[in-house]
Amino acid sequence: MTPERFAALAAAYGGAIDRWPADERDAARAFREADPAAADAILAAEAALDAALARWAVPAPGAALAGRIARDAARRRALWRRGRLWLAGLGLAGALASGGAIGAVLVARLVPAGGAACSQSLTVLGAPVPSCGNAANWSDTL
């Protein structure tokens, strides 16, 4: 490791080689062993800044915060599950309703209107259409 690289690492990562990039630590330690005076002077200057920065401590979050988050998470999951049940119910109801509607449309389209010729008076199921004339007419078609 060159002196320039050693100084650059100290300038970026501070005075503790243990906090430098893992793949450069061994080389940095070797450099320090080879030239302890130069290396220690660089590290000392950065260690002083590290110590100054360490004075800015922040308080830990209040104990209530974790409890609030956990309660909120549980509440949201319950809401989500309830929502899924509702959606499943709505889906089933929708499927039933659309099935009924499709059936009604099919019957309306496939069953001949009242004025249709009685020669076509069988439904798709093979049953006679009651609206097509009287019973005597039915016998004519059979």
Next chain:
Amino acid sequence: MGRMPTGWAGRRGNQRKAGTREDMTDPDGDPDADLLARIGMGEEAAFRTLMAHKLPRVHGLALRLLRDSALADDVAQEVFLRVWRQARAWRPGAARFDTWLHRVALNLCLDRLRRRREVAVAEPPDQVDPAPGADFMLARDAEARRVERAVAALPARQREALVMQVYQGLSNIEAAAALGISVEALESLLARARRALRQQLEDLRP
């Protein structure tokens, strides 16, 4: 918001620069993977355990970037609710969970800072508050406040890099990934930040 870093199923590769896949991958496995799998199955005890480990770090990050304890609570809550909601989609072997957590927290903090700036511009307060979270600052000693002010005065990206590396203790690779930049760019930001701080805090030596 809404960006989802690697590690979550479905969306990948949204690093802004460099930060290769190899950088993002932990060959030894993610220490949080087991907890996440249990959270994904809806285990509340696992969620509480994860919070016990991570909440102080996430909260500390938010507090240092926002300097407002109520906003920091808000960000921490949103981060963990996202974890709870999305744990099922977590895929081990991509980004480390801790890196993802920092990235989400950082994005939420930036979002809050942006909103605060917009509000400040749209509705200038009658009485100017010298610093957000002034009550929080009063509780600390003068030296700590000097350090806080000096860090707060750094350009945003330098401040974020410094907080990730110095206060959050992330490795260079993790910090770069959380910031979405290359390791070289991180190193440059850190060096500039420390140079400025050295000048500001010259007399604060032990």
